[in-house]
Amino acid sequence: MTGxxxxxxxxxxxxxxxxxxxxxxxxxxxxxxxNRPIRKVPSLRxxxxxxxxxxxSTRTRLSFELAxxxxxxxxxxxxxxxxxxxxGETLLDTINNILAMKVDMIVxxxxxxxxxxxxxxxxxANIVNAGDGTHEHPTQALLDSxxxxxxxxxxxxxxxxxxxxxxxxxxxxxxxxxLQKLDAEVMVCGPNTLLPKYIxxxxxxxxxxxxxxxxxxxVANVLRIQLERQEIKYFPTLREYSLYYGINKKLLxxxxxxxxxxxxxxINRGVELNSDVADSDAxxxxxxVQNGVAIxxxxxxxxxxxxxxxx
Amino acid sequence: MQKKLLLDHQLFEITIQRLCQQLIENHSxxxxxxxxxxxPRGIYLADRIHKTLQKALxxxxxxxxxxxxxxxxxxxxxxxxxxxxxxxxxxxxxxxKVVLIDDVLYTGRSIRAAMDAMTAFxxxxxxxxxxxxxxxxxxxxxxxxxxxxxxxxxxxxxxxQVEWQIQGAKKDKIWLINKAEAG
Numbered sequence: 001m002t003g004x005x006x007x008x009x010x011x012x013x014x015x016x017x018x019x020x021x022x023x024x025x026x027x028x029x030x031x032x033x034x035n036r037p038i039r040k041v042p043s044l045r046x047x048x049x050x051x052x053x054x055x056x057s058t059r060t061r062l063s064f065e066l067a068x069x070x071x072x073x074x075x076x077x078x079x080x081x082x083x084x085x086x087x088g089e090t091l092l093d094t095i096n097n098i099l100a101m102k103v104d105m106i107v108x109x110x111x112x113x114x115x116x117x118x119x120x121x122x123x124x125a126n127i128v129n130a131g132d133g134t135h136e137h138p139t140q141a142l143l144d145s146x147x148x149x150x151x152x153x154x155x156x157x158x159x160x161x162x163x164x165x166x167x168x169x170x171x172x173x174x175x176x177x178x179l180q181k182l183d184a185e186v187m188v189c190g191p192n193t194l195l196p197k198y199i200x201x202x203x204x205x206x207x208x209x210x211x212x213x214x215x216x217x218x219v220a221n222v223l224r225i226q227l228e229r230q231e232i233k234y235f236p237t238l239r240e241y242s243l244y245y246g247i248n249k250k251l252l253x254x255x256x257x258x259x260x261x262x263x264x265x266x267i268n269r270g271v272e273l274n275s276d277v278a279d280s281d282a283x284x285x286x287x288x289v290q291n292g293v294a295i296x297x298x299x300x301x302x303x304x305x306x307x308x309x310x311x
Numbered sequence: 312m313q314k315k316l317l318l319d320h321q322l323f324e325i326t327i328q329r330l331c332q333q334l335i336e337n338h339s340x341x342x343x344x345x346x347x348x349x350x351p352r353g354i355y356l357a358d359r360i361h362k363t364l365q366k367a368l369x370x371x372x373x374x375x376x377x378x379x380x381x382x383x384x385x386x387x388x389x390x391x392x393x394x395x396x397x398x399x400x401x402x403x404x405x406x407x408k409v410v411l412i413d414d415v416l417y418t419g420r421s422i423r424a425a426m427d428a429m430t431a432f433x434x435x436x437x438x439x440x441x442x443x444x445x446x447x448x449x450x451x452x453x454x455x456x457x458x459x460x461x462x463x464x465x466x467x468x469x470x471x472q473v474e475w476q477i478q479g480a481k482k483d484k485i486w487l488i489n490k491a492e493a494g
Contacts, residue, residue, distance in 0.1 A: 003392035025395075037433060041431075305386065305387060305392040305393065
């Protein structure tokens with residue numbers, strides 16, 4: 001068996017379809033582990049992982065921390081709001097100080113696209129990108145594809161529509177790369193103002209009408225409107241967005257075919273997704289969350305498995 | 312390729328039968344006993360023992376497969392990454408007697424990992440080890456099997472190969488092979 005082709009998980013763009021399959025296969029085994037009476041294995045007991053979050057996060061951070069603890073790693077947490085970053089320390093200095101305490105892996109979330117790539121050029125520790133600005137969020141894309149695979153057996157030929165704020169979404173970009181590497185068909189759907197200019201270069205279908213997108217797809221991955229990243233108005237009001245792009249039971253009934261509904265969270269109920277859909281049997285949103293832990297265990301385990309001499 | 316036959320088809324079958332009889336002597340009706348095969352290669356032996364026991368006793372016996380990859384002590388110390396296999400334990404081990412089954416016992420490290428892995432499924436009252444081929448004088452840990460198919464003297468440059476009919480071999484056979492030549 002060969003391991004991952006990369007030392008760091010910076011983005012889906014950099015990894016191969018073989019890497020993705022290996023992560024999925026390993027995650028299958030970890031999913032069994034986290035459903036045992038004792039949900040813990042000792043694999044990473046000699047590894048220390050720092051979760052360095054320069055941006056807010058609930059799911060991703062808890063999910064990483066849980067994954068690390070299920071693998072018996074030692075975990076330290078860092079959030080920029082309560083740190084010396086406020087005193088003017090640079091990113092590289094902050095990380096080097098953490099590494100000086102003998103940390104083996106860094107899980108980083110940062111508002112600037114490319115921050116993990118910058119670190120990868122300067123430090124030796126393994127890096128996992130937990131979201132860099134509007135660029136990539138690889139573990140989210142992996143767990144999304146893993147959840148589709150779990151439901152359908154394979155992604156090959158499956159039609160996935162990514163609906164909502166594509167422009168500001170690292171989830172969308174990572175998902176597009178992952179789905180294409182797994183031979184799924186991808187469509188993005190949203191108001192013109194929330195579609196990136198370069199979207200045509202990614203080889204995906206583009207649809208402005210959400211009903212047509214739903215008629216086309218097997219799976220709808222619905223994204224949140226990222227108001228915190230929007231410095232200008234991209235649409236008149238949230239209410240208007242919800243009227244044109246919000247997904248509710250009535251709309252799904254009109255489309256009249258089974259569609260699996262996904263959402264990376266946090267949901268703005270009543271905006272992009274109504275409760276009558278989010279809480280229905282068609283939604284696999286909480287499966288995504290559970291799979292997130294297994295996927296992150298697999299990523300950390302595989303990145304850590306390179307031979308390392310003991311000091 | 313230079314290889315020596317350790318067990319031929321007939322002796323293989325007799326050995327399985329004998330191991331089952333020994334198990335029945337100690338566990339009588341297998342009321343509280345479960346069988347656990349170690350992934351990846353111990354599961355074939357576990358299946359065979361399980362089948363033979365069920366036939367002899369005419370009753371259902373619980374069987375599970377345990378993967379030890381995440382419990383091994385050579386993680387990050389090998390050139391090649393370790394590949395995991397499926398664990399399927401459809402029962403918990405609390406207050407059960409366990410017969411761990413693997414095909415070849417060499418350094419004993421897999422068995423140590425297996426005992427560690429088992430604890431995630433409860434606290435058994437007794438754990439025993441059944442091995443088809445015991446390689447003598449090679450243990451690196453204080454581990455000895457309770458049931459042995461055959462004990463053999465081997466060199467480090469040799470390996471034991473168990474061929475299973477169920478895996479596509481012509482007959483069930485066990486060979487001792489010189490590693491260098493086995494490639």
